[in-house]
Amino acid sequence: MNDPMKTLKYHTTHPYPCGYLPDKMARSEVVAPEYQIDATTYGRLLKQGYRRSGHFIYRPQCEHCRACLSVRIKVDSFIPSRSQRRSWKRHHCMTTQQHQLHYKKEHFLLYQRYQNARHVDGNLDHDKREQYRNFLLQSHVNSRLISFYDMERLRIISFIDLLPDGLSAVYTFYDPDVAQASYGTYSILWQIQQCRALGLPYLYLGYWIKKHEKMDYKANFQPLEILIGNQWMPFEHVIDDL
Structure with a gap:
């Protein structure tokens, strides 16, 4: 074969x-x-x-x-920190819906608000519907759009890929205007729970760059593994040498 x-x-x-x-x-x-x-x-x-x-x-x-550098969470070994437990408790009453990839104006408007608030970096493509569709709504693999609602108000959209040994976190955006919310943390905790429910060992978080402020959050989910060369290694064993 x-x-x-x-x-x-x-x-x-x-x-x-x-x-x-x-x-x-x-x-x-x-x-x-x-x-x-x-x-x-x-x-x-x-x-x-x-x-x-x-x-x-x-x-x-x-x-x-x-x-x-690529990083992934070892799901079975993950133990939430105190702040992560607070995030889970604060938001766990939200309802979720899982969908096939599709366009919805409500989702796109939330995406625009999130980009304008969190990524004010001069990238004008963020507000284009076609860019949004090409980036998030096209896939050849088993992908899902997850919507999170709090009291029927849309708060979070997460895109994930379902793969043989784990979930891949493609992208998440959320309501940037809710004070004291920790939606980004909660969405990852939810994905970890999904991995456990499906019997999948890993949650892939994409790329991490040391001391990059927009990627620091990934290192908070331990134990983490990081791809060095062609080998996945414990994050804590190599972080000081990077």
Whole structure:
């Protein structure tokens, strides 16, 4: 039986401004777009440090920078911190609905509000419907849109991929105007609970960059594993050397 991983072809993009480090240029290695990657193959690619953005599967391939490192939570070993327990208690009465990927104006308006409040970085593409659709509403794998409501008010939207050995947290946005809310933390805790319910060992959180303020939260979910080279290693064993 042919191994689909051996037939995949890749190309490396031209340099473009890094979305994480403003003084850097980035490049990505992208799976050739003619391949429609299924969940099994994508799960294997994910374990090698690739991520999905819409139909595109990519990983950083920057010549002089290795700052972006993949991280995942070991679900069975995870113990919430005191602040995480408070977040769970504060928001656990929210109701959730799971959907196939679809466009809804209410979701897009929340996305716009979140981007305007949290990512004021000059990226004007954030308010475009087509960019939103391409980024979040296209997938060749088993993806879900999760909506969270508090007293019938939409508060959180999370996009997740269901894969053979875990869930992949694609993207989450939430109401930025609720004081004292910790919606981002709660959404990850909810995804951890989903992994446990489904018997999946990992929650993949995407890329982490040391001392990057928008990614610091990922290191709060321990025990965490981090991909160094081709090996997943305990986060606490390597953090001081990064």
